[in-house]
Amino acid sequence: MSLATFAVFDIYFLGTSYTVHNDDLIEPAELTQLSELATRTEYSTRKESRDRMEYSTRKESRDRTEYSTRKESRDRMEYSTRKESRDRTEYTTRTESRDRTEYTTRTKSRDRTKASLILGSLPTVLRQRREIVAKGGEVERFGIFLSRNNTLVETHLGAEVRLNCRITRDSEYGTISWFKNDTGLLRLLTVGDDTYIADSRLSITRPVLSMNWSLQIVSVVLSDGGLYICQSTTYPPSSIYVTLAVYEAYAEITGGKEKVFKSGSRMQLTCTIRDITRPPSYIFWYHNSRMINYDEERGISVGVSQLHSRTLISQLTLHNLQVEQSGNYTCSPSSVRPDTVSVRVEARGEGQPEPVLNSGGYSEQGQKPSVVSLFIFILQKIFKF
Structure with missing residues (x-):
């Protein structure tokens, strides 16, 4: 019987398990070859794994270095660009500010020089004017002026x-x-x-x-x-x-500040605008807070006179007064102090009529109330009967 080994071997080759049973005949030389093959295979596997790991580590390190270098370069470039832009802006701002200051200073200096020359010549002009007036002359138009003097x-x-x-x-x-x-x-x-x-x-x-x-x-x-x-x-x-x-122009509504009318009558308020030098842009009449100049369908009309001797008159006329038209009435011209009066419209009833006063202190028929009527009116208001 030749030299042989009968046994059971578990051989691992490239991660695979191979089992040799005892009934298989394996020569020693073949066993040696298998062992060497397994050793070489394991070495090759380890070396290949080590090489891959080393390659991966080197590549990762190189990539990190390259990324870091690129990022640093990009940051430096961005910082340099921003700094350069900021420096240019700051320089431009400073230059413009300096130029404006210099221009303002030169302009003010030039104006002060002109003003000094003008102020220096004024006493001469005033003296000439006083001399002309002292001699009984008229200082109306002289020299280069076309506009009249005084x-x-x-x-x-x-x-x-x-x-x-x-x-x-x-x-x-x-x-x-x-x-x-x-x-x-x-x-x-x-x-x-x-x-x-x-x-x-x-x-x-x-x-x-x-x-x-x-x-x-x-x-x-x-x-x-x-x-x-x-x-x-x-x-x-x-x-x-x-x-x-x-x-100081002002508006004044003629008559007292409180006026009484009967329903169904006609009311006319007269607003005199005094110390006005030119016609106002508008003259608005208000009932409480509502402008009523154009309420023609409610029987309202507004008239305006011509300007004469710094005085102008506006008249507000209301026909067929109603109780709900009671309230404050305001004459408000543009750029003029307004004036306000209070109007009470009473329902017309039977019996003794109360004296009704309009804008001029007259009754609604246009006649002055008698002293007796006024006395009765006052007593009625005091004792409320």
Whole structure:
């Protein structure tokens, strides 16, 4: 019997279990070969696994390094871009601010120089005017001005007004300026086309190619009244004077503040607008809070007179009065202080009629109530019988 081994072997090859039973004859050389094959296979498997792991580790490390490098480069580039943009913006802002400050400083310096020259020449103009007046002459129009001198302009509170200063075309007028004489102190208002004071209500209105340096004042207040001077920088300097009179216009409804009417009668309220210099843009009549100018279907009509001697009249007429038309009636013109009266409309009943007073203190028939009727009316109101 040749050398052989009878046994049961469990051989693992490439992860697979092979069983050799005892009835199989395996030569020693073949067993050695199988063992070497198994060893080589295991070594190859381990090496391949180690290589794959090493490759994967190296690749992962390389990818992380590459990603980190790219991210860092991108961050540096983004930071550099932002910083450059911020620096450019900051530089531009600083440059613009410096330029604006420099321009403002130069403009104010130039305006102060002009104002100094103008103010320096004003005493000469005032002295010339006083000399002309002292000699009995009239200071109406002289020099380069086309506008009349010593004019009076009237306006009322809240209105808009313009003071004209027309210059002869093609004349050497220099710079035109406006001043206001405030209790003996001259206040510079405008230089050329620019406003010198911080009051947005005042401005120079001069259309293109116009030679009229018109001083416009909106939303006039009482303190705007006074003497205004329009002056040129010619030599010798020339000026004209404009006096602005500001009135406080107000509305006044004729008669007492409480009026009594009988239902079915006619009511006429007369509103006198005083110290008004120009017709208002509107005159609204209100019943309580409702405007009733156009309620013609309810028997209401409104009439307005012409402006005369700073006075204007508006009349509200209501036909066939009803009890529900009782309430407050207000005359409210534009830019004028309004006035309000209270009206009570009583139902017409039988028996002793009460005296009914209209806007002028007359009865509804237009006759003055007798003293007896008034006495009875007062007693009825006191004792309520």
